[in-house]
Amino acid sequence: MRLSGRDVRCVRGGREIFAGLDFETAAGEALAVTGTNGSGKTSLLRLIAGLLPVAGGSIGLEGGDPELTLPEQAHYLGHRDALKPALSVVENLAFWRGFLGGEASDAEQSIAAVGLDHAIHLPAAYLSAGQRRRLSIARLVAVRRPIWLLDEPTNALDSAGQSLFAALMADHLSQGGLIIAATHAPLGIAAGELRIGGAR
Amino acid sequence: MSALAELMKRDIRIALRVGGGALIGVLFFLTVVVLMPFALGPDLALLARLGPAILWLGALLASLLTLDRLFLADHEDGSLDLIAMSRTPLELACAAKALAHWLAAGLPLIIATPVLGLLLNLDAPSTLAVALTLLAGTPALTFTGMIGAALAVTLHRGGLLLAVLVLPLSIPVLIFGVAASQAAISGPSSFGAPLTILCALSLVSFVIGPFAAAASLRHGLD
Numbered sequence: 001m002r003l004s005g006r007d008v009r010c011v012r013g014g015r016e017i018f019a020g021l022d023f024e025t026a027a028g029e030a031l032a033v034t035g036t037n038g039s040g041k042t043s044l045l046r047l048i049a050g051l052l053p054v055a056g057g058s059i060g061l062e063g064g065d066p067e068l069t070l071p072e073q074a075h076y077l078g079h080r081d082a083l084k085p086a087l088s089v090v091e092n093l094a095f096w097r098g099f100l101g102g103e104a105s106d107a108e109q110s111i112a113a114v115g116l117d118h119a120i121h122l123p124a125a126y127l128s129a130g131q132r133r134r135l136s137i138a139r140l141v142a143v144r145r146p147i148w149l150l151d152e153p154t155n156a157l158d159s160a161g162q163s164l165f166a167a168l169m170a171d172h173l174s175q176g177g178l179i180i181a182a183t184h185a186p187l188g189i190a191a192g193e194l195r196i197g198g199a200r
Numbered sequence: 201m202s203a204l205a206e207l208m209k210r211d212i213r214i215a216l217r218v219g220g221g222a223l224i225g226v227l228f229f230l231t232v233v234v235l236m237p238f239a240l241g242p243d244l245a246l247l248a249r250l251g252p253a254i255l256w257l258g259a260l261l262a263s264l265l266t267l268d269r270l271f272l273a274d275h276e277d278g279s280l281d282l283i284a285m286s287r288t289p290l291e292l293a294c295a296a297k298a299l300a301h302w303l304a305a306g307l308p309l310i311i312a313t314p315v316l317g318l319l320l321n322l323d324a325p326s327t328l329a330v331a332l333t334l335l336a337g338t339p340a341l342t343f344t345g346m347i348g349a350a351l352a353v354t355l356h357r358g359g360l361l362l363a364v365l366v367l368p369l370s371i372p373v374l375i376f377g378v379a380a381s382q383a384a385i386s387g388p389s390s391f392g393a394p395l396t397i398l399c400a401l402s403l404v405s406f407v408i409g410p411f412a413a414a415a416s417l418r419h420g421l422d
Contacts, residue, residue: 050284072286072287076285080278080281081278082277082278082279082282083277084279086214087214091210095206095210096282100203100286100287101286101287
């Protein structure tokens with residue numbers, strides 16, 4: 001499986017964010033996208049996720065499931081956590097697990113895997129920022145998808161959380177998955193680097 | 201299919217739990233209908249004549265009241281991104297959300313109608329006729345309203361836009377709803393004809409609403 005982009009151009013709100021971008025990642029590899037604030041790291045992830053239209057060039061996936069589009073085979077972990085404050089931790093995760101399909105593990109097991117089992121019935125409104133991040137990560141564990149698109153995944157995580165997530169990422173790669181992560185800090189796993197923006 | 205059932209269950213659970221969606225609509229409906237007899241005065245004949253219109257107007261305004269938050273919360277917390285990336289077509293997800301909204305906010309209005317009919321001096325057959333027309337017509341209100349709700353998300357808090365766009369589309373539903381109720385109560389004209397047109401409006405909106413809403417949500421994803 002190989003995810004690649006050729007001559008990708010991104011336009012948002014009438015402004016060109018970047019152009020002429022090339023990248024390639026294969027199964028079992030991770031790509032760290034770096035750049036200054038506003039250089040287009042989030043925009044690139046959203047382009048790959050199909051949430052933004054591609055203004056030029058192309059993004060393609062070879063070797064994935066032929067019946068599914070690229071976004072349907074990807075997890076997107078964005079800045080916003082997609083959690084409902086009125087629902088409890090387990091209800092939030094059970095919803096995403098039921099809605100997205102492709103169950104990899106049980107809701108309670110996924111919550112335990114990210115270290116939130118003591119808060120399992122707590123309404124999501126009462127979680128701290130780091131705990132909300134862990135719950136979003138639990139979604140990646142609970143539903144199996146080969147491609148992970150991560151936007152500053154270790155934001156708000158404490159050092160235990162960061163090593164936990166690094167272990168989860170390593171596990172995902174060893175099972176043939178693929179990771180593209182926008183990050184300012186080192187990811188904790190071996191990754192290629194794509195720098196957007198350069199000297200501007 | 202089970203993905204859509206999960207989405208509906210979640211939306212209904214949130215609407216009933218937060219006390220936002222479900223209860224506010226019914227309370228607004230109650231307020232409008234309770235205040236009408238005080239405003240119109242103790243003229244019982246007048247109240248009975250205006251009864252169906254007041255109930256319909258109250259139900260229309262109540263269901264539009266909570267409609268703008270249909271997609272807003274999901275857009276703001278990033279759930280809409282994930283829903284768009286799932287294997288469920290966005291059109292079906294929009295339809296499921298609108299149906300959940302109708303079940304949580306529209307159905308309580310219909311259930312409250314017989315009770316409120318008493319305040320407006322309507323007898324039992326009349327209130328049941330009004331409730332039946334509401335049952336046939338409120339889905340049309342929700343499903344055409346969702347188009348405005350989706351546009352309001354795309355245009356970032358265009359709540360005013362929702363009212364401007366949705367009200368003209370709701371007027372035919374209101375006209376046929378009141379006509380059907382009046383026909384059932386005082387009836388020289390038939391009850392069946394406006395009721396079937398009301399059902400037709402609902403059925404058409406079941407198709408057009410989700411497609412229009414999904415199309416405008418896709419534009420709003422960035």
